Amino acid sequence: MCVSQLTQLRQRVPTKDIKKDSKQNQYVVVKATFPQHTLEKVVLVHFHSGYIFIQTDKTIYTPGSTGSDMVEAERTGINIVTSPYQIHFTKTPKYFKPGMPFELMRKEKTDSEMSDLSGASYSLITPNILRVESEEKVVVEAHGLNAPIAVTIIVHDFPFKKNILYQVQTDLNPMNGMMGTAVIKVPTKDIKKDSRQNQYVVVKAVFPQQTLEKVVLVHFHSGYIFIQTDKTIYTPGSTVLYRIFTVGHKLEPVSKTVIVEFETPESIIVKQIPISAPLKSGIFSLSHNLPEIFSLGTWKITAKYEDSPQQTFSAQFDVKEYVLPSFKVILEPSEKFLYIDGNEDFRVSITARYLYGKKLDGNALVLFGVKVDDEKRSIPQSLKRISIDDGDGEASLTRAMLQARFANLNELVGHSLYVSVTVLTDSGSDMVEAEKTGINIVTSPYQIHFTKTPKYFKPGMPFELMVYVTNPDGSPAPHVPVQAEGFQSAGSTQGDGTAKLIINMPGDRPQVPIMVKTAHPNLPANRQASKSMVAEAYQSQGGSQNYLHLAVMASELKPGDNLSVNFHLKSNSPAVLNQIQYFTYIILNKGKIIRVGRQARQAGQNLVTMSLPITPDLIPSFRIVAYYQVGNSEIVADSVWLDIQDTCMGTVDFLDEVFMSDKDITSRSQFPESWLWQVEQLTERPNELGISSKTLPIFLKDSITTWEVLAVSLSETKGICVADPYEITVMKDFFIDFRLPYSVVRNEQVEIRAILYNYRDQTIKVRLELIHNPVFCSASTSKAKYRQILNIRAKSSLAVPLVIVPLQLGSHDIEVKAAVWGTFVSEGVKKKLKVV
Numbered sequence: 001m002c003v004s005q006l007t008q009l010r011q012r013v014p015t016k017d018i019k020k021d022s023k024q025n026q027y028v029v030v031k032a033t034f035p036q037h038t039l040e041k042v043v044l045v046h047f048h049s050g051y052i053f054i055q056t057d058k059t060i061y062t063p064g065s066t067g068s069d070m071v072e073a074e075r076t077g078i079n080i081v082t083s084p085y086q087i088h089f090t091k092t093p094k095y096f097k098p099g100m101p102f103e104l105m106r107k108e109k110t111d112s113e114m115s116d117l118s119g120a121s122y123s124l125i126t127p128n129i130l131r132v133e134s135e136e137k138v139v140v141e142a143h144g145l146n147a148p149i150a151v152t153i154i155v156h157d158f159p160f161k162k163n164i165l166y167q168v169q170t171d172l173n174p175m176n177g178m179m180g181t182a183v184i185k186v187p188t189k190d191i192k193k194d195s196r197q198n199q200y201v202v203v204k205a206v207f208p209q210q211t212l213e214k215v216v217l218v219h220f221h222s223g224y225i226f227i228q229t230d231k232t233i234y235t236p237g238s239t240v241l242y243r244i245f246t247v248g249h250k251l252e253p254v255s256k257t258v259i260v261e262f263e264t265p266e267s268i269i270v271k272q273i274p275i276s277a278p279l280k281s282g283i284f285s286l287s288h289n290l291p292e293i294f295s296l297g298t299w300k301i302t303a304k305y306e307d308s309p310q311q312t313f314s315a316q317f318d319v320k321e322y323v324l325p326s327f328k329v330i331l332e333p334s335e336k337f338l339y340i341d342g343n344e345d346f347r348v349s350i351t352a353r354y355l356y357g358k359k360l361d362g363n364a365l366v367l368f369g370v371k372v373d374d375e376k377r378s379i380p381q382s383l384k385r386i387s388i389d390d391g392d393g394e395a396s397l398t399r400a401m402l403q404a405r406f407a408n409l410n411e412l413v414g415h416s417l418y419v420s421v422t423v424l425t426d427s428g429s430d431m432v433e434a435e436k437t438g439i440n441i442v443t444s445p446y447q448i449h450f451t452k453t454p455k456y457f458k459p460g461m462p463f464e465l466m467v468y469v470t471n472p473d474g475s476p477a478p479h480v481p482v483q484a485e486g487f488q489s490a491g492s493t494q495g496d497g498t499a500k501l502i503i504n505m506p507g508d509r510p511q512v513p514i515m516v517k518t519a520h521p522n523l524p525a526n527r528q529a530s531k532s533m534v535a536e537a538y539q540s541q542g543g544s545q546n547y548l549h550l551a552v553m554a555s556e557l558k559p560g561d562n563l564s565v566n567f568h569l570k571s572n573s574p575a576v577l578n579q580i581q582y583f584t585y586i587i588l589n590k591g592k593i594i595r596v597g598r599q600a601r602q603a604g605q606n607l608v609t610m611s612l613p614i615t616p617d618l619i620p621s622f623r624i625v626a627y628y629q630v631g632n633s634e635i636v637a638d639s640v641w642l643d644i645q646d647t648c649m650g651t652v653d654f655l656d657e658v659f660m661s662d663k664d665i666t667s668r669s670q671f672p673e674s675w676l677w678q679v680e681q682l683t684e685r686p687n688e689l690g691i692s693s694k695t696l697p698i699f700l701k702d703s704i705t706t707w708e709v710l711a712v713s714l715s716e717t718k719g720i721c722v723a724d725p726y727e728i729t730v731m732k733d734f735f736i737d738f739r740l741p742y743s744v745v746r747n748e749q750v751e752i753r754a755i756l757y758n759y760r761d762q763t764i765k766v767r768l769e770l771i772h773n774p775v776f777c778s779a780s781t782s783k784a785k786y787r788q789i790l791n792i793r794a795k796s797s798l799a800v801p802l803v804i805v806p807l808q809l810g811s812h813d814i815e816v817k818a819a820v821w822g823t824f825v826s827e828g829v830k831k832k833l834k835v836v
Contacts, residue, residue, distance in 0.1 A: 013028060013045055018045055018047075025044060025045075026044070026045040027042050027043065027044055027045060028042075028043055028045055029041070029042055029043075030042075030043050098604070120142060120143065120144045120145035120209070121142075121143045121144060121629065121631075121632045122140070122141065122142050122143070122205070122207045122210050122212060123139070123140065123141040123142075123143070123212075123584075123629075124138065124139070124140055124203070124205040124212040124213075124214055125138065125139035125140075125141070125586060125593070125596075126138045126139075126203050126214055126216055127216070127588075127591055127592060127593060128216070128217065128591070129216070129217050129218070129219045129591060130184075130186050130201060130203075130216050130217070130218050130219070131186075131218075131219050131220075131221045131222075131249060132186050132187075132188050132191055132218060132219065132220050132221070132222070132307075132308070133185065133186070133187065133188050133222065133307070134185065134186075134221075134222075134248070134249055135183050135184075135185050136183065136184055136185065136186075136592065136593075137181050137182070137183055137592065137593040137594075138153060138181065138182055138183075138184055138203060138205075138593070139179070139180070139181050139586065139593060139596050140153065140170065140172065140179075140180055140181075140182070140205050140207075141172075141178065141179045141180075141584060142172050142178040142179075142207070143178070143629055145172075145178055146174055146178070148171060148172065148173035148174070149171070149172050149173075149207065149208050150169055150170075150171055150172075150208075151169065151170050151171070151172060151180065151182075151205055151206065151207055152167065152168075152169050152205070152206040153167070153168050153169070153170065153182045153184060153203065153204070153205050153206075154166070154167045154203075154204045154206065155167070155184055155186060155201050155202070155203055155204075156201065156202040156203075156204060157190065157201065157202070158199075158200040158201050158202050158215060159200075159202075161202055161204075163190065165186060165187060165190050165201060166184050166185055166186065166187070168182045168183065168184060169182075170182040177597075177598050179584070179596065179597075179598060181593070181596060184203070186201055186218055188307055191218055191220070198217055198218075199217070199218040199220075200215050200216065200217055200218060201215075201216055201218055202214070202215055202216075203215075203216055220307075220308040220310055220311070221249070221308060221311060222248075222254075222256060222305040222307055222308040222311075223246065223247055223248040223249055223254055223256075223305070224246075224247050224248075224249075224251070224313065225244060225245065225246055225247075225258065225303045225304070225305070225313040226244075226245035226247070226313070226712075226720065227242060227243070227244060227245075227301050227303055227313060227314065227315035228242060228243045228245070228315070228712065229241065229242045229301070229315060229317050230242070230674040230677050231317070231674050232317055232318065233317065233318045233319075233320060233322065234290060234317060234318070234319050234320075235290075235319070235320065235321060235322060235742070236290055236291065236292050236293070236294045236296070236319060236321065237290060237291065237292040238290055239287050239288070239289050239290070240287065240288040240289075240290060240317065241285075241286075241287050241674070241677050242286055242287070242288070242301060242315075243283060243284065243285050243286070243679075243712075244258055244260065244275065244283070244284040244286065244303055245282060245283055245712070245714060245720060246258060246282045246283075246284070246305075247282055247714070247719065247720055249590060249591075249592065250590075250592075250617075250719060251719030251720045252282075252715075252716050252717075252719055253281055253282025253283070253714050253715075253716060254282055255276070255281075255282065256276070256305055256306065256307065257274055257275070257276040257305070257306040257307075258274070258275050258276070258284070258303050258304070258305060258306065259272065259273075259274050259303065259304050259305075259306055259309065260272070260273050260274075260275055260286070260301065260302070260303050261301070261302045261303075262288060262299065262300075262301060262302075263299065263300040263301075263302060264295045264297075264299060265295050265296070265297030265298055265299065266295060271288065274306065281679075281681075281714065282714050283679055283714060285677070285679050290319060294319060295319070296319050296320055296321070297318070297319065298316050298317070298318050299316065299317050299318070299319055300314050300315070300316050301314060301315050301316075301317070302314045321742045321743070322742060323739075323740065323741060323742050325430055325431075325432045326354060326355060326429075326430045326737055326739070326755075327352055327353060327354045327355060327360055327423075327425075327430065327432060328352070328353060328355065328432065329350065329351070329352050329364075329421060329423050329432050329433075329434035330350075330351040330352075330353075330434070331348055331349070331350060331351075331419060331421060331434055331435075331436040332348065332349045332351065333346070333347070333348050333349075333419075333436065333439055334346065334347040334348070334349070335445070336439065336440075336445075336471045336472060336473050336475070337439065337440050337441070337442045337445050337471065337472040337473070338417050338439055338440070338441045338442070339442065339443070339445075339527070340409050340410060340412060340413050340441055340442070340443060341443065342399070343399060345396040345397065345398050345399075346396065346397040346417070347394055347395070347396045347397075348366075348394070348395045348396070348397075348419050348421075348436065349392065349393075349394050350364055350366075350386065350388065350392065350393040350394065350395060350421055350423070351391060351392055352364075352388050352391050352392075352393075352423050352432075353391055355705040355706055356705055356706055356729055356730060356731045357706060357729050357731065358731075358759065359390050359391025359392075360388065360391055360425055360426075361388060361389060361390065361391075361425070361426045362388045362423055362424050362425040362426050363385055363386065363387055363388060363423070363424055363426075364385070364386040364387075364388055364393055364395070364421050364422065364423045364424075365383070365384075365385055365386075365421070365422045365424075366382070366383070366384050366385075366386055366395040366419065366420070366421050367379070367382060367383050367419070367420045367421075368382035368395075368397045368401070368417065368418070368419050368420075369382075369417070369418050369419075369420070370405075370406070370412055370415055370416070370417055370418070370441070371415060371416050371417075371418055371437065372412075372415050373415075376418065377405070379397070379401055379402065379404075379405045380405070381400075381401040381404050381405060382397050382401045388423060395419065395421070397417075397419075412441045413441055413442065413443060414440075414441070415440075415441055416437065416438050416439055416440050416441065417439040417440075417441060418435060418436060418437040418438075418439065419435070419436050419439075420433070420434075420435045421433070421434050421435070421436075422434075425797075426797075427755060427797055427798065427799040428799060429737070429739060429753050429755045429797070429799040430739065430755075438473050439473075440472030440473060442472045443526075443527065444518075444527050444528065444529045445471065445472065445477075445523070445527065445529075446469050446470070446471065446472075446477055446480060446518050446520075446528075446529040447469070447470045447471075447472065447529055448467060448468070448469055448482070448516055448517075448518070448529050448530065448531035449467075449468040449469075449470065449531070450465070450466065450467065450468070450516075450531065450533055451466050451467075451468040451498070452466045452641050453465050453466045453467075453533070454535075455535065455536060456535065456536050456537065456538040457505045457512065457535045457536070457537060457538065458505070458537075458538050458547040458549055458570070458638075459505065459506065459507040459508070459509075459537050459538070459545075459547075460505065460506070460507030460570065461505060461547055461549045461568060461570055462502050462503065462504055462505070462549060462551060462568070463502070463503045463504075463505045463535060464500055464501075464502060464503075464551070464640075465484065465489075465500070465501040465502075465503055465514065465516070466498060466499075466500055466501075467482050467491075467493070467498065467499045467500075467501060467516055467531075468497055468498050469482060469493045469497050469498075469499070469518065469529070470497055475497075476493070476495070476496050476497025476498075477493060477497050478493055478494060478495045478496070478497060479492055479493060480492065480493045480497075480499075480518055480520060481518065481519040481520060481521070482499050482501070482516055482517065482518055482519060483501075483516070483517060483519050484501050484503055484514055484515070484516050485514075485515040485516070485517060486515070487501075487503050487504070487514075488504075489501045489502055489503050490519070494556065496643075501516070502551075505535070509537065510536065510537045511534055511535070511536050511537065512534070512535045512537075513532065513533075513534050513535075514532065514533050514534070514535060515530060515531070515532045516530065516531050516532075517529065517530040518530075540636075541633075541634045541636075542634070544571075544573070544576075544630070544634060545570075545571065545572045545573075546570070546571045546573070546576055546630055546634065546636045547568075547569075547570040547571070547636065548567065548568070548569060548570075548583070548626065548627065548628060548636045548637060548638045549567075549568035549570070549638055550565060550566070550567060550568075550624060550626055550638045550639065550640045551565075551566040551568060551640070552564065552565055552566070552624075552640055552642060553566075554642075556645055557614050557642060557643070557644045557645060558614065558644060558645040559614055559615060559616045559618075559619065559644070560614065561613075561614045562611050562612065562613055562614070563611070563612040563613075563614055563642070564609055564610070564611060564612075565585075565609065565610045565611075565612050565624060565640075566607060566608070566609050567583050567599060567601070567607070567608040567609070567610065567626060568606065568607055569601070569605075569606050569607070569608070569628075570606070576630055577603075577606075578603060579630065579631075580601055580628050580630075581600065581601055582598040582599060582600050582601055582628070583598065583599045583601060583608065583626050583627070583628050584596070584597075584598055584626065584627055584628070584629075585597055585598070585599060585610070585624055585625065585626040586624075586625045586626075587612075587618070587622055587623070587624055587625075588622060588623045588625065589617065589618055589619075589621070589622040589623075594617055594618065594622065599626075612624075614644060616718070618644055619644050620643065620644055621641065621642060621643045621644060622641075622642055622644070623639055623640070623641050623642070624639060624640050624642070625637065625638075625639040626638060626639070676698060676709070678696075680694055680696065682694050682713075700728070700730055703730065705729075705730060706727050706728070706729045706730070707727065707728045707729075707730065708725045708726070708727055708728075709725065709726040709727075709728065710722070710723070710725050710726075711723045731759075732759075732827075733758070733759045733760050733825075734756075734757065734758055734759070734760065734764065734766075734818075734820060734825055734827060735756075735757055735827050736754055736755070736756055736757075736816060736818055736827050736828075736829045737754075737755040737757065738752075738754050738755075738814075738816060738829040738831055739752065739753045739754075739755060740752055740814070740831055740833050741833075742834065743833075743834040743835070743836050744806050744833060744834070744835055744836070745806075745835075745836060746806050746807065746808070746809055746835050746836070747805065747806070747807065748805070748806075749803060749804075749805050750803070750804060750805070750806070751801050751802070751803050752801075752802050752803075752804065752814075752833075753799050753800065753801055753802070754768065754799075754800045754802060754816050754829075755797055755798070755799045755800075756768070756790065756792055756797060756798045756799075756800065756818060757797045758792040758793065758794060758795070758796060758797070758798075759795060760794055760795075761794050761795070762794050763791060763792065763793050763794055764791075764792055764820050764821070764823075765789065765790070765791055765820070765821035765822070766789070766790045766791075766792055766818050766819070766820055766821070767787055767788070767789055767790075767818065767819050767821065768787065768788045768790060768800055768816065768817075768818045769785050769786065769787050769816065769817045769818070770785070770786040770802055770815075770816055771785070771814075771815040771816065771817060772785065773812060773813060773814060773815070774807075775806065775807055775808045775812045775835075776804045776805065776806055776807065776812070776814065777804065777805040777806075777807060778802070778803065778804040778805070779802075779803070788800060802816070806833070806835040808835060809835050809836065810834075810835060811832045811833065811834050811835070812832065812833055812835060813830055813831070813832060813833075814830070814831060814832075814833050815828065815829065815830040815831075816828070816829055817829075
């Protein structure tokens, strides 16, 4: 409070009333007059107008001479020590509050992790599901016992328990806190694969004086398979390059036999092959040739492990007769939704860019419509021609257009708006169509969902309400204020659209209705979203009123953070409170037990805090389960689910070097849509950051475009990692875009176009030639070349039509060349033209 008062005094105490030149401290009296009382406080006044920072271009200067060539260097401060680290207590208070957590701030030279705290009763904890041929961790624990014991863990068949499928032993002793883990595995040979019924095993823990058993479901899940294709669309007769990544439950590479199938759009399997590799890289690089006469449409690649065919993984690709456009069109609505009761126009920005990044000029035809169920109903009044200047344009839909097409606008709520745009370049050389769908017609811009929110609350304890706010299209809505009506609980959504609201629940009500509303300051009350639920009071065992509540305050976690976990204990029985000496906690990730331990509790502590290091093995999310035991009759437990910031377990970086030769390029003839399809082994040892690198010298292909490089790494220790795409733009000041159709018919005249682009600052004079090929009838012959002299303005393009008649079936070369007058700049393009 004093800091707050001092800050206000710096802003509001008039300078004229204070002596600046006084050598003594200056004070003012701050007085607060309440209706029945007056408070006064003497506050120091500080003459502080702000800060001044001074910067020089160097730290050392000479009187004007350059000095000599002799350099002296000295390294000091190399300490002679007995330990490489020093620990300091920073921002740590001198006093603690009895019976409450004490925050100790340590500052170290390196990151550190805290180690887990780890008559008689016993516990056996197993996962809910055991995966076949997968190592699974189980937990055994002894309560009220301090003498060392050996525990045997046995996996039996169910239900007869005649066969021992797996057996292991672990020791419990005071050194490990009478708590231990063991790894078990269910062999494939002992489980019926073809059974349509669920399969189970019996996990038994044999203690010296007691035996515990648990029936656990068995799942035939050998791991995961990721399928990657080099493209998403192919033409008949082309080759599909694809990779199969085989990983286990921890996303580590595994070497297993995989069955791969190719399925047509008619659901006909045309290819089935088993693949296996002697190496344990987990990567299979394969190809599939598509014949010329084939089914067009969406194809599917399906993969499954041979030992678990029940679970399949798939990827899709399209087969079409197409030619890639020279530019792309992006449609971006001003809002992700359309208010049915709004008066403002709905605007859509149109962005047109060549694939090499340059903006284009042209025109766009725009048409809006409403999609009702599966039927598209266009709005004729919205059909307009929009000018695209310097790559940008804007289309709008007015309320009058909507009302002219639909009499009752309220009937459109729940349906979606779409906009279709066709962009044509000024030269008429190319046309691209684009469509934006899924623009929902709504009365509120948000939707509220209760995700990962329990149905029950513990009377008299905090209740964590997880709110998920989405836009009408289902995407997360970040930075939206939300509040719980009737409770002093409010917050704002994070980048993923979630917000955690903490509600203090009453201790004497069986049910509590909760309503959550958005509180966006720019929206009227009728456009705010709301959602209701009813939370029910948790009934403790036998009405004991023993409760445990886990609370975490962190909202965004990433590896390397330390998470504070609060254990809130509540019981009306002093005997129970005196009995509990620790909490047992278990950390689960992807259905596996990752970590176990005990958090000690001292007498009188109703709140205990534990610091949990966030490690990469907890990615992408994990659950903390904690419990305490009351005698031999009651287990009181709670759990909390936490997400970790999506990051790769490994790191993939790129280094690009492009070397352009000064030699004239005769003809560009390599125009693949994808290339650099390689599998590389990283053999270098990782550096201090854990990054292993490899440099690949490559030559870019001939296309004037933007290439996108994607890398996927697979490691036994880090798992699978997909790097962010890396773009490389290939561009020239003068070039030819030779536009050819997918195919032409023999003996039929066809017009093709060569578009010449000049991105220089001045007009250029160009000579264009069509190279003779006897398989085409054209203006160019073996004795006389067909030439044109053209003037191309600065920053513009020119389309040149060329008429040919194909004479032979097959794929044949067609080539054009151009030279700029008065310079050494030349350009040539050679492509294949399919004649049918």
